[in-house]
Amino acid sequence: MEKIKLYSNLVSPPGRTVQLTAKAIGLDLEFHSIDILSNEQLSEQFIKMNPLHTIPVIGDSGTILYDSHAIAIYLIMKYAPESTLYSQDPAKQAKINAILHFESGVLFARLRFMAEIVREASDMSEIPRDRLDYALKAVELLEALLMDKYLAGSHMTLADISCMTSFSNMDCFLRLDREKFPKVFAWFERMKEIPGYWEINQAAIDQFGDLIRMIFESNKKKENRLYE
Ligand SMILES: N[C@@H](CCC(=O)N[C@@H](CS)C(=O)NCC(=O)O)C(=O)O
The missing domain is CATH 1.20.1050.10 (Glutathione S-transferase Yfyf (Class Pi); Chain A, domain 2)
Structure with a gap:
């Protein structure tokens, strides 16, 4: 299986939410560092993935998602639906x-x-x-x-x-x-x-x-x- 790509930066709290969620459910992500201090998130290439120009963004076999909350829920529901990090109830x-x-x-x-x-x-x-x-x-x-x-x-x-x-x-x-x-x-x-x-x-x-x-x-x- 192709690794899920994570576009983020370690200093970003929402980015770390995705990293820690992945870690908790045993998912290995391919980390791509985005330098927000030099506005890399405003590049044409990045804006195509996320018009809101925020990190984190993930790419999962062609599915591009942004917003840490949406991403974390997606990862749990898709890869660890039994996890107690979220709930089916x-x-x-x-x-x-x-x-x-x-x-x-x-x-x-x-x-x-x-x-x-x-x-x-x-x-x-x-x-x-x-x-x-x-x-x-x-x-x-x-x-x-x-x-x-x-x-x-x-x-x-x-x-x-x-x-x-x-x-x-x-x-x-x-x-x-x-x-x-x-x-x-x-x-x-x-x-x-x-x-x-x-x-x-x-x-x-x-x-x-x-x-x-x-x-x-x-x-x-x-x-x-x-x-x-
Ligand atoms: N609600 C978003 C917030 C993301 C966000 O604002 N990230 C900041 C870094 S911590 C960012 O990308 N700032 C650059 C910008 O807005 O251009 C999430 O949870 O992912």
């Missing part, structure tokens, strides 16, 4: 879907709103307060959602993978106080036990932290040059 499925919509519409959207401005900033103090507060509020909502061991109940599902990848990037920016979010941090610790966490998620977080520092430093140099 309509009520359980709806519960997982509701959290996936929260991730897409609130958690990731607010992370992106904050991250977009980093490209122009010299340090975190330059991120507008309302963007930081908006992101923080999303973490408060995540804390409120955690009424059991995992987001959709007592076992880990796709909802947890999806929220964890975005949450971990958010924590890189906000350096959250563990005491204020005890349920979130206890859940995050549990999530570190999933297959691939260290080589996929932690590796990305380390890289992401360095990337933010590099962007800040380079923006500071640009500012200094103005006054030379």
